[in-house]
Amino acid sequence: MSEWFQSLYVLRKMGYDDIEGFSEGRKVIILISMFAILFLTSAVAIVMGDYKISIFDVYLTLLAHFTPFYEVSDISSLHNTIVWNIRFPRIILAVCVGVALSIAGAVYQGVFRNPLVEPYILGTSSGAAFGAALGIVFPTIFPSIQVPAFIFGSLAVAAAYMLARVRGETPIVTLILAGVIIGSIFSAFVSILKYTATDTALREIVFWLMGGFYYATWDDVITIGPVVLISFFILWGLGWKLNVLSMGDEEARGLGVNPEKYKFIVISLATLITAFAVSLVGIIAWVGLMMPHAARMVLGPDNRFVIPSAAMMGALYLIVCDTLARTLTTSEIPVGIITSILGAPYLCYLLRQKGRVIFG
Amino acid sequence: MLKVRNIHFNYGSTPVLRDISFEVDEGTLCGLFGPNGSGKTTLFKCCLKFLKAHRGSVRMNGTDISGLRIEDMAKLVSYVPQEHKPPFPYLVREVVLMGRTPHLGGFFGVSRKDKKIALDALDMVGITELADRPYSQLSGGQRQMVLMARAIAQETPLMFLDEPTSALDFSNQIRIWKIMQMIAEEGVTILACSHDPNHVAWFCDKVVVMNGNGIAAEGAPSEVISEETLREIYGDICSVRAVDGVRMVMPRWIMDKTYGGIGSLTPEASAGMGMTYD
Numbered sequence: 001m002s003e004w005f006q007s008l009y010v011l012r013k014m015g016y017d018d019i020e021g022f023s024e025g026r027k028v029i030i031l032i033s034m035f036a037i038l039f040l041t042s043a044v045a046i047v048m049g050d051y052k053i054s055i056f057d058v059y060l061t062l063l064a065h066f067t068p069f070y071e072v073s074d075i076s077s078l079h080n081t082i083v084w085n086i087r088f089p090r091i092i093l094a095v096c097v098g099v100a101l102s103i104a105g106a107v108y109q110g111v112f113r114n115p116l117v118e119p120y121i122l123g124t125s126s127g128a129a130f131g132a133a134l135g136i137v138f139p140t141i142f143p144s145i146q147v148p149a150f151i152f153g154s155l156a157v158a159a160a161y162m163l164a165r166v167r168g169e170t171p172i173v174t175l176i177l178a179g180v181i182i183g184s185i186f187s188a189f190v191s192i193l194k195y196t197a198t199d200t201a202l203r204e205i206v207f208w209l210m211g212g213f214y215y216a217t218w219d220d221v222i223t224i225g226p227v228v229l230i231s232f233f234i235l236w237g238l239g240w241k242l243n244v245l246s247m248g249d250e251e252a253r254g255l256g257v258n259p260e261k262y263k264f265i266v267i268s269l270a271t272l273i274t275a276f277a278v279s280l281v282g283i284i285a286w287v288g289l290m291m292p293h294a295a296r297m298v299l300g301p302d303n304r305f306v307i308p309s310a311a312m313m314g315a316l317y318l319i320v321c322d323t324l325a326r327t328l329t330t331s332e333i334p335v336g337i338i339t340s341i342l343g344a345p346y347l348c349y350l351l352r353q354k355g356r357v358i359f360g
Numbered sequence: 361m362l363k364v365r366n367i368h369f370n371y372g373s374t375p376v377l378r379d380i381s382f383e384v385d386e387g388t389l390c391g392l393f394g395p396n397g398s399g400k401t402t403l404f405k406c407c408l409k410f411l412k413a414h415r416g417s418v419r420m421n422g423t424d425i426s427g428l429r430i431e432d433m434a435k436l437v438s439y440v441p442q443e444h445k446p447p448f449p450y451l452v453r454e455v456v457l458m459g460r461t462p463h464l465g466g467f468f469g470v471s472r473k474d475k476k477i478a479l480d481a482l483d484m485v486g487i488t489e490l491a492d493r494p495y496s497q498l499s500g501g502q503r504q505m506v507l508m509a510r511a512i513a514q515e516t517p518l519m520f521l522d523e524p525t526s527a528l529d530f531s532n533q534i535r536i537w538k539i540m541q542m543i544a545e546e547g548v549t550i551l552a553c554s555h556d557p558n559h560v561a562w563f564c565d566k567v568v569v570m571n572g573n574g575i576a577a578e579g580a581p582s583e584v585i586s587e588e589t590l591r592e593i594y595g596d597i598c599s600v601r602a603v604d605g606v607r608m609v610m611p612r613w614i615m616d617k618t619y620g621g622i623g624s625l626t627p628e629a630s631a632g633m634g635m636t637y638d
Binding site: 251 | 408409410430431433439441444447448449450451454458461462464514
């Protein structure tokens with residue numbers, strides 16, 4: 001099996017070349033299996049839902065959209081609405097957000113040389129929360145919630161980065177501290193808005209902060225999809241450089257990787273996709289922290305493998321959590337609650353069992 | 361090969377390097393020797409452009425490094441840092457493969473050849489059996505050997521080593537020095553910091569002695585590692601003797617005890633000895 005993979009020119013071109021001891025053939029097989037599992041899970045998730053539609057009808061609807069054999073007009077418009085306009089974009093959005101948060105987490109952990117870092121560390125979430133709260137409290141000034149959430153999410157990180165930049169360098173400790181400072185400022189702003197908001201607005205802010213996919217539409221998918229896809233491939237391609245960066249700035253220099261340049265590139269991309277994800281679906285905790293760990297446990301710490309596997313596991317995790325969120329009870333549960341409830345025990349396990357290996 | 365000219369460097373207002381100049385020829389194993397705080401590591405960092413020297417120039421292979429990109433520097437000079445601990449449990453083979461980074465191209469660019477070179481480097485240092493261990497779980501000495509292998513895999517004409525033998529046991533110290541000699545014979549120019557005057561005297565082709573932010577002596581070890589130089593940098597605590605023609609630096613106190621000598625032992629000197637020479 002692995003010999004067959006070795007013969008694939010593409011894989012060899014990408015550096016996935018098996019040579020004694022570098023067991024990369026095995027890792028590539030695991031990556032491909034993960035992709036298959038992700039695909040199957042999505043196929044199951046689309047059948048699940050509050051409104052019962054038979055498996056046959058669900059796939060007939062999909063076939064109508066993807067193949068020329070059936071016409072969309074042949075299908076009941078109710079099925080078409082539920083499957084094609086509600087469930088399907090929701091699953092794709094869960095995949096995009098899962099990928100975004102997981103690779104952002106992997107990248108941040110690598111660059112900050114700290115396995116406990118999560119994508120919100122530089123204040124994206126607080127900034128986005130403030131933007132969203134502004135949109136909710138002042139609907140006349142900000143017609144959408146997502147646009148101000150994205151603007152302030154990115155603004156927060158930019159502010160943290162500039163605050164941390166001293167004499168042409170951005171030391172990690174300063175950067176994380178700057179993130180904490182900016183984050184707490186925006187959290188205070190959110191509190192002010194909550195305090196002054198009406199009851200309805202307050203409820204909406206709280207709900208938004210918990211995160212969820214309830215309003216998923218094709219527009220959301222079209223907004224975030226291409227950005228995540230492109231960032232994913234760029235970051236994946238920088239996987240080896242990320243390994244070198246995680247050895248520290250001086251060593252990265254010694255090995256020919258300009259730390260300032262590449263830190264800027266990868267942090268910018270990771271922040272961009274995090275801000276997109278947060279502004280579309282609110283703050284979903286744990287995914288960005290957990291998935292890179294899970295990926296490292298399965299495939300080791302080499303970021304050429306961590307990034308794709310974390311991406312797929314993150315997507316898988318969010319599909320599962322979101323399917324639970326919309327089917328467990330008759331009303332929706334914010335998915336952030338489920339990711340946390342499922343995630344915390346996992347991290348407890350990690351800490352007790354693998355703590356020494358993973359956290360050093 | 362390596363030409364350092366009039367380097368000045370301050371940390372804030374504290375001068376650390378004052379007018380440092382020296383040269384190392386191609387294929388020379390040069391030891392950089394000096395007491396704690398004499399600026400050895402700072403000099404390293406200035407030569408590698410981790411720090412920007414306030415004045416002076418460094419030329420490697422005839423090129424002034426101030427104009428070189430980081431990517432090109434890494435093809436010219438490799439660096440073995442003092443022992444450190446990475447946050448992720450990379451396997452030893454992966455850490456050594458990182459040495460190939462400056463030569464990589466393409467999407468990930470790690471080719472079969474690079475992996476071979478990495479494995480050969482492990483073999484050369486004699487730690488093939490560590491290849492599949494997580495680097496973060498090794499002992500300090502083992503980590504130093506891995507970093508040495510990484511520098512070898514980088515295949516640069518110059519190599520800088522910051523106390524490469526500080527955490528090693530006696531046999532591995534000798535082994536690393538022998539490997540450095542071997543690499544130097546192949547034409548690589550090596551600059552290595554060391555705190556052990558004997559190692560410098562036995563293994564190096566040339567020694568640069570630093571003291572008080574400047575250069576105290578420079579030249580062949582047989583001339584430089586002398587009682588006068590050691591007195592200048594450490595105070596009067598060392599004796600240099602030849603044992604069957606091999607130069608040995610010993611604490612004077614041990615000499616006096618062994619050979620029943622008297623007189624030179626002062627209380628201050630005896631207090632300092634145990635600490636400087638272990």
